[in-house]
Amino acid sequence: METAVSTRGLVKVYDGEVRALDGIDLDVEEGIAFALLGPNGAGKTTLMRILTTQLRPTSGDAYVFGLDVARDGGKIRRLISYVPQEMSVWTDISGYENLLVYAKIFGIPSHERKKIIDDALANMGLDKVANNMVRTYSGGMVRRLETACALLIKPKIMFLDEPTIGLDPSAKKVVWEKLTSFKKEYGVTIFFNTHYMDEADMYSDEIAIIDMGRIVKVGTAEELKHSLGGEVVLFSLEEGKVRDETIQKLRKSKTVSDVIFNNSELSVLVENAELALPHLIDVLRSESVNPAKISITKPTLDDVFLKYAGTRLETGGRIGEVRHVRRMIRRG
Amino acid sequence: MRDALRNMFVMIELELRRLRHDRSELYFRAAQPILWIVVFGPVMGSVRGIPTGGIPYTDFITPGVLIQSTTFLCVFYGLMMVWERDSGILKKLLVTPASRYATVIGRSMASGVRAIFQGLIIVPVALLMGVRFVPNPVCFAAAFLVIFFASGGFAAISILVASFMKTRERFMGIGQAIIMPLFFASNALYPVEMMPEALRVFSAVNPLSYVVDATRGLMITGNLSNLLLDVVAIAVFDTVMFIVASVSFRKIIE
Numbered sequence: 001m002e003t004a005v006s007t008r009g010l011v012k013v014y015d016g017e018v019r020a021l022d023g024i025d026l027d028v029e030e031g032i033a034f035a036l037l038g039p040n041g042a043g044k045t046t047l048m049r050i051l052t053t054q055l056r057p058t059s060g061d062a063y064v065f066g067l068d069v070a071r072d073g074g075k076i077r078r079l080i081s082y083v084p085q086e087m088s089v090w091t092d093i094s095g096y097e098n099l100l101v102y103a104k105i106f107g108i109p110s111h112e113r114k115k116i117i118d119d120a121l122a123n124m125g126l127d128k129v130a131n132n133m134v135r136t137y138s139g140g141m142v143r144r145l146e147t148a149c150a151l152l153i154k155p156k157i158m159f160l161d162e163p164t165i166g167l168d169p170s171a172k173k174v175v176w177e178k179l180t181s182f183k184k185e186y187g188v189t190i191f192f193n194t195h196y197m198d199e200a201d202m203y204s205d206e207i208a209i210i211d212m213g214r215i216v217k218v219g220t221a222e223e224l225k226h227s228l229g230g231e232v233v234l235f236s237l238e239e240g241k242v243r244d245e246t247i248q249k250l251r252k253s254k255t256v257s258d259v260i261f262n263n264s265e266l267s268v269l270v271e272n273a274e275l276a277l278p279h280l281i282d283v284l285r286s287e288s289v290n291p292a293k294i295s296i297t298k299p300t301l302d303d304v305f306l307k308y309a310g311t312r313l314e315t316g317g318r319i320g321e322v323r324h325v326r327r328m329i330r331r332g
Numbered sequence: 333m334r335d336a337l338r339n340m341f342v343m344i345e346l347e348l349r350r351l352r353h354d355r356s357e358l359y360f361r362a363a364q365p366i367l368w369i370v371v372f373g374p375v376m377g378s379v380r381g382i383p384t385g386g387i388p389y390t391d392f393i394t395p396g397v398l399i400q401s402t403t404f405l406c407v408f409y410g411l412m413m414v415w416e417r418d419s420g421i422l423k424k425l426l427v428t429p430a431s432r433y434a435t436v437i438g439r440s441m442a443s444g445v446r447a448i449f450q451g452l453i454i455v456p457v458a459l460l461m462g463v464r465f466v467p468n469p470v471c472f473a474a475a476f477l478v479i480f481f482a483s484g485g486f487a488a489i490s491i492l493v494a495s496f497m498k499t500r501e502r503f504m505g506i507g508q509a510i511i512m513p514l515f516f517a518s519n520a521l522y523p524v525e526m527m528p529e530a531l532r533v534f535s536a537v538n539p540l541s542y543v544v545d546a547t548r549g550l551m552i553t554g555n556l557s558n559l560l561l562d563v564v565a566i567a568v569f570d571t572v573m574f575i576v577a578s579v580s581f582r583k584i585i586e
Binding site: 014052055077086087102104105149 | 349426
């Protein structure tokens with residue numbers, strides 16, 4: 001297997017002060033769907049913009065199919081497609097015309113152009129609205145048009161920045177069905193940024209968790225969840241806080257693999273919750289901690305994120321997402 | 333170079349397609365130059381205080397006003413391209429195989445398409461006002477060719493200026509701030525000979541003066557003695573602006 005993306009010690013500092021990337025080491029195999037999962041501001045977009053040769057790294061190296069992003073930008077751009085997070089089509093011309101303009105920019109020969117564009121439109125289920133103005137499209141249709149555009153050149157790797165941001169669940173599903181079938185058919189590598197756990201969980205073959213400009217953990221969704229042990233016991237605490245000694249005491253129990261306290265919730269990672277629970281309750285009682293609610297779940301990627309980055313993924317994302325979706329609407 | 337040309341033609345095609353769907357911007361923008369020709373020209377002309385070399389004053393200012401309006405259009409076109417930074421369009425264009433130079437030059441030159449259509453809206457009004465054009469279609473076409481090529485340079489100016497601006501709001505005043513000095517310190521409304529010494533020096537390096545001089549010669553006076561100089565000046569202006577704008581373009585991306 002060839003390595004599609006590889007970075008070593010990648011650092012990006014904006015304006016000499018903002019350290020967006022803080023030493024990224026990453027290897028992505030060819031032909032897989034790779035998710036870069038992290039909250040807004042973690043450095044996902046910066047990393048993608050370096051890999052797509054828009055920005056130069058401050059230090060470190062990055063390679064796409066063995067080509068150096070700093071020196072072989074032109075060659076890399078012939079191999080890749082990119083869909084930015086923001087809307088990237090012209091709204092005052094039709095969907096077909098958008099693809100025609102991009103096909104010409106990509107240098108697709110004129111005798112193949114019409115067929116390629118029609119195929120891409122049909123693939124994305126846009127053939128019926130191809131001649132409508134893009135400004136009449138819904139958010140999901142715009143995203144599909146952008147994806148169609150990324151498929152025009154049959155890339156070796158597609159970079160998708162938050163491919164389903166602001167889409168409703170059914171539109172999300174359609175976009176991913178198309179992407180997945182395209183991956184199967186052509187063996188294209190998909191590198192995508194997301195802050196939706198379920199998206200990373202369902203559609204990726206491998207996940208890298210990024211936080212504050214660092215990769216904190218890499219693995220398949222199963223591996224990541226498995227790394228937490230079998231089950232999570234979640235105590236919602238009335239007091240809203242818990243003493244460090246209590247956490248230490250819980251950690252010492254032999255059934256417990258880790259304890260994380262976040263936002264008045266105490267997550268205890270154990271192998272088997274039913275066996276561990278009586279002991280956990282004893283410890284909490286003896287420390288006079290009163291759980292208001294106890295729930296037992298299988299670990300989710302959110303728990304994985306909590307363990308390795310120290311915060312929940314969702315809380316970081318919400319405000320930024322609302323702001324972003326608003327911005328998209330205003331522009332649309 | 334081939335990339336740059338291809339990019340330019342694609343961007344020109346994009347503009348044509350946009351114009352086919354919606355030309356209202358051009359009609360609204362035509363209001364100002366038409367006022368100059370319909371109101372300012374006849375009123376100032378009746379004073380007979382400006383030595384125009386024997387041609388009616390309205391005829392004299394028509395090329396100047398035409399160029400002012402196309403220049404305005406191009407400067408805003410360049411700014412608009414920078415706004416695309418906020419949407420994903422510019423990002424996506426940067427990830428196409430074409431080089432950055434090709435992107436900058438291609439998009440700048442595409443502003444010339446709008447400029448030509450803008451000119452074609454203004455000319456009939458001038459005709460109605462009794463402006464006598466040189467009755468030679470070749471000269472007329474040449475004048476529009478000059479406008480087309482000069483447009484790219486003006487669009488590039490605004491890319492350069494915009495690269496120093498970080499917010500959209502600040503752009504708004506910039507268009508005026510670029511155009512008005514160029515317009516008033518040029519030969520658009522009065523011969524350069526009437527100006528104070530300092531302005532005359534500025535006018536000599538003002539690209540707008542050369543564009544106006546070339547189009548005035550081709551469309552109104554038929555005096556082509558300066559045409560070669562004008563064309564060379566415009567070519568130099570374009571080249572310099574394209575280079576400087578391409579270099580400053582990096583700032584816009586980051």
